[in-house]
Amino acid sequence: MTAIRSLMQGRPATLLGTAPDITEEAEAYVAAGGYGTGSGPEQLLENIAAAGLRGRGGAGFPAAVKLAAVRDGAGTPVVVANGAEGEPGSVKDRWLLRARPHLVLDGLARAAAITGAARGYVYLSDPVAGARIRRAITERVPSLLVEVVETEHAYVAGEETAAVRRINGGPALPTAKPPRPFQHGVGDQPTLVSNVETLARIALIAARPDLRRQIAESTLVTLSGTRGNPLLAEVPYSTTLRALAAAQGTPDATGALMGGLFGGLIGHGSLDIPLDPGALADAGTALGCGALRFLAPGECPVALAADAVGHLAAESARQCGVCVAGTASVRDALHGLTAGRADPDAVTKLLRWSTGLPGRGACGLLDAAAGTAGSLLRAFPNTAQAHVDSPCGACSAAPPDGGRRLAVAVPEAGSSLATPAPAMKGTP
Known part of the structure; x- marks a missing residue:
């Protein structure tokens, strides 16, 4: 059984929340500061850049640079939350989708606001996570049109061009590069393919810009x-x-x-x-x-x-x-x-x-x-x-x-009508 623990060395935990074994409902997430107005898209992008937030999907690319590239592309941007997680020893993305779906959706909406996207996708390979995300969408309708796309669990399925290819109706297999998704992605439009933990940290920075550096310099x-x-x-x-x-x-x-x-x-x-x-x-x-x-x-x-x-x-x-x-x-x-x-x-x-x-x-x-x-x-x-x-x-x-x-088993995340608000007030 996979345990969950904060090792934040006296600093408040952020991504785990206070009830990591329970799926957070919309009411509890909003009560804790989630989906708040906060700073505008441009200020948020500046905060992400100042924090030095890196992507958590594998390559560690600067998140602000990727967001700006999609925003400045030729066409109508699309945003994708990538939770396929093909690595056999990793469970963080599937746990986030199961336990903190609203945090991921909040981050996806923030990325859409920064890039100017009106359409988004949650791309995943875990049926349990898919059900939790769909339920979260019905609990609180996102500010953009969001579609859940499931794929088979495979190592290559999480590669960004494989995600785009699957969303476009093809197999979840990588394609030759260039072009990369930020140039031509879903529907041939500039596309942000961002790991779900990256998006979750964007939502946290939006809620607590004063803690942006701490949020960017901690990880699952x-x-x-x-x-x-x-x-x-x-x-x-x-x-x-x-x-x-x-x-x-x-x-x-x-x-x-x-x-x-x-x-x-x-x-x-x-x-x-x-x-x-x-x-x-x-x-x-x-x-x-x-x-x-x-x-x-x-x-x-x-x-x-x-x-x-x-x-x-x-x-x-x-x-x-x-x-x-x-x-x-x-x-x-x-x-x-x-x-x-x-x-x-x-x-x-x-x-x-x-x-x-x-x-x-x-x-x-x-x-x-x-x-x-x-x-x-x-x-x-x-x-x-x-x-x-x-x-x-x-x-x-x-x-x-x-x-x-x-292989590592995904930690359990049960259901609850209300979860306790996090101890760090203002952080969803």
């Missing part, structure tokens, strides 16, 4: 490992990875798989890095979707890398030949290492693929597979070669499973 993370229970936590960027490991139940972690399947593996020496995106980038890793999977002592990083790449290979859209062949090659090499039947040149091949494959697919899936292999060789430089020389007992005890060990 999904923490997991073989020890303890998975944990959905709200944390400030200043929190170290080691502190997160301890909160999850792995205080003696030897490393981690970062950013879902986007940030690669890090070793024990990197655990004192703060969660700040800049600090992570300097260390050669990334926050990504905020999913962190910790390695316990005795657990093999090669097996974890094999799980990650096995999942990616299974989730390939199979549109790009280089992706199909490349992810399969990296998968097979890692599986060979874990099974004690590695090619003598396996490490050399993994190194070559880690530098030669990124950037050659239509989406980031191939990059993630190659990046995982490269990060394994950097963070644990002697471990892969040791697997070539002799079988690994830890790997044989836990054979690769294509990612099932990486």
Whole structure:
């Protein structure tokens, strides 16, 4: 069972609210300051820029820059709340849609006001979340026309061009870029595709511009490992990875798989890095979707890398030949290492693929597979070669499973006619 906890270090929690296990109703959300008038669209955009809010979907792109690009595009803008969440170790987006649907819809309406959009979509892959969003729309009709679009749960379905393609009536598969959605998206119009947590934080900044920096510099993370229970936590960027490991139940972690399947593996020496995106980038890793999977002592990083790449290979859209062949090659090499039947040149091949494959697919899936292999060789430089020389007992005890060990259950969020107002007055 996935627990929910604030790790805001004495600062008021914002996104979790006070009843994270209950779906917030419209009446409670409005009573707590939600859907308020607040500042106008231009002032809100300035506040978002001043706060330095980054997108929470994976790439961490500056939210204000993306909003302005859509606003200034040629055509009638469209806004999309992206809650597809294809990463196996992430649950934050589905929890937000289930537990705080009005916060997401409020943020979507604010984004529409900034960009000039009159039409919006909530794009998701979780039927429970879809039902909660539809109910929220009936509780309080949004200021713009909002349609819920569901898709199959898949890793590539959350990529922004895949979201646009699905909303346009096609399959949820990525397309070649350019153009990008901010140029030509839904209905060929300039389209903002924004992660639901990003939109939720925009709504919070609209309600409490005085706390804009705190709101922008905290984030939701999904923490997991073989020890303890998975944990959905709200944390400030200043929190170290080691502190997160301890909160999850792995205080003696030897490393981690970062950013879902986007940030690669890090070793024990990197655990004192703060969660700040800049600090992570300097260390050669990334926050990504905020999913962190910790390695316990005795657990093999090669097996974890094999799980990650096995999942990616299974989730390939199979549109790009280089992706199909490349992810399969990296998968097979890692599986060979874990099974004690590695090619003598396996490490050399993994190194070559880690530098030669990124950037050659239509989406980031191939990059993630190659990046995982490269990060394994950097963070644990002697471990892969040791697997070539002799079988690994830890790997044989836990054979690769294509990612099932990486999966995390979404926390429960029951229903209530009224939820308690948050302790921080004025923050929905």
